[in-house]
């Protein structure tokens with residue numbers, strides 16, 4: 001994979017898949033637009049890795065051959081643009097209660113506001129490990145070794161389908177934002193899991209490292225990225241520094257060729273983009289992980305440039321990439337950015353707020369000049 005710049009498309013749940021999780025033409029159009037600058041890295045919507053990992057309607061899935069085949073137009077479009085796709089794989093924090101699984105309309109009411117970042121930098125609608133908007137949608141279930149093995153199997157199966165059938169360039173394993181792996185790593189399950197997976201940090205990180213081991217065995221270390229969020233609201237409940245240093249040391253020792261570590265920063269900007277300089281960041285981890293490092297969270301072009309220059313990182317953009325299909329071109333040419341519309345982030349299956357953000361006139365003119373015979 002040869003990236004031509006340091007801007008990365010952050011993974012974003014957008015609910016534009018079919019009710020039963022198949023990728024749509026709309027998604028192909030979105031990723032075609034966003035990957036228009038050659039050498040761009042797209043990290044996909046968080047994608048359900050198995051039956052027990054998911055449940056939300058309109059969220060993409062990749063655990064059957066059919067799901068994976070539905071991704072092919074997206075991958076092909078991105079590759080035609082000479083860009084790359086890493087598919088983010090996640091399980092939700094637990095298994096969804098049957099009453100929600102059987103009544104997707106009920107689930108929609110609460111799930112569709114599950115934004116990991118609200119204007120205060122806290123996860124919107126997710127107040128604790130157990131609830132979404134104050135409602136506990138997950139089964140109270142002890143996670144046994146057998147369950148853990150099933151989850152690992154799901155990750156491996158999804159990673160294999162993503163790379164071998166959907167032809168993604170790799171997968172990103174999602175430990176961030178309080179989802180299942182994060183719960184284990186941060187001790188969020190209390191005594192509700194097998195004793196070998198709780199308590200001391202070696203135990204808490206065991207599941208995540210086993211997933212990494214199994215997935216890298218299956219598709220190779222170079223095709224696997226890993227996302228963490230040491231400062232997510234859940235993480236504030238515990239001191240995560242020691243835990244994440246341990247994780248980075250183990251990853252460096254056991255998976256030195258991993259594609260990248262992707263770390264979410266505490267948010268540096270409040271709404272209105274008033275800059276707040278923060279000494280608190282994830283860069284301490286670069287002492288323990290020397291490979292490619294992606295930083296994400298609250299960047300604008302100026303602060304992104306600083307991080308890239310001073311820390312040698314790649315920088316993932318979320319909301320600005322939603323609103324700017326030609327974000328890379330705009331940043332490179334110092335052009336103003338389209339504002340994003342938060343109310344349309346999660347509108348299921350809608351074109352609005354998804355593929356209707358305009359390209360800059362400058363980009364359109366430049367690409368037309370490069371293709372003078374287009375349309376003849």
Ligand SMILES: Cc1cc2nc3c(=O)[nH]c(=O)nc-3n(C[C@H](O)[C@H](O)[C@H](O)COP(=O)(O)O)c2cc1C
Nearest residue numbers: 010011012013046116296297298299317318319345
């Ligand atoms: C609409 C939306 C959906 C998101 N979905 C995911 C997701 O599926 N997986 C994930 O790891 N992060 C998700 N995030 C977090 C982003 O990847 C990113 O870390 C966050 O938006 C901060 O970056 P920004 O300030 O550039 O927007 C989402 C963010 C937004 C705005």
